[in-house]
Amino acid sequence: MSGLPWIRFDTSLPDNPKILMLCSVKDGHRAAFVYVCGLAYAGKHGTDGFIPQAALARLNGRTADAARLVDVGLWDDAPGGWDVHGWSEYQQASDSTARVRSAKKAASSKGNCVRWHGEDCGCWKQEGLRLA
Secondary structure, eight states: OOOOSOOOOOTTGGGOHHHHHHHTSTTHHHHHHHHHHHHHHHHHHTOTTEEEGGGTGGGTOOHHHHHHHHHHTSEEEETTEEEETTHHHHSOOHHHHHHHHHHHHHHHHHHHHHHHHOTTOOHHHHTTOOOO
16 A cells, blocks of 8 residues: 555644543543554555554554544544544545556656657657556
8 A cells, every 4th residue: 555645734633622622631642642643654554544453552552542532533443443533534545645646657757758758759658657
């Protein structure tokens, strides 16, 4: 799976009622940080918002942090881990990322062909690359 080089991060996250609820309880700030790390993990690994249970420690999280995230509605329980609630509404899907990268690669190959070989060459087509 191809991941994202970035994720969309809402600038109003610190004001989000779910984050404020987390930060009002003991160790809730830990869970809020795990949420941010989870967003980055899912983006990097192209999981479309899925956080595998095995990755929790890598996200600086504990089972209690995951439970808090589920309790406030930032994560949803899923088989083998959790789903980031609302991922598809705010983040680019991994298949969209793959299409964009493929189109950019094809455009780059065509541009290089035209630059170095001239308008009529077309060798970029022989490489199996097509512009979308």
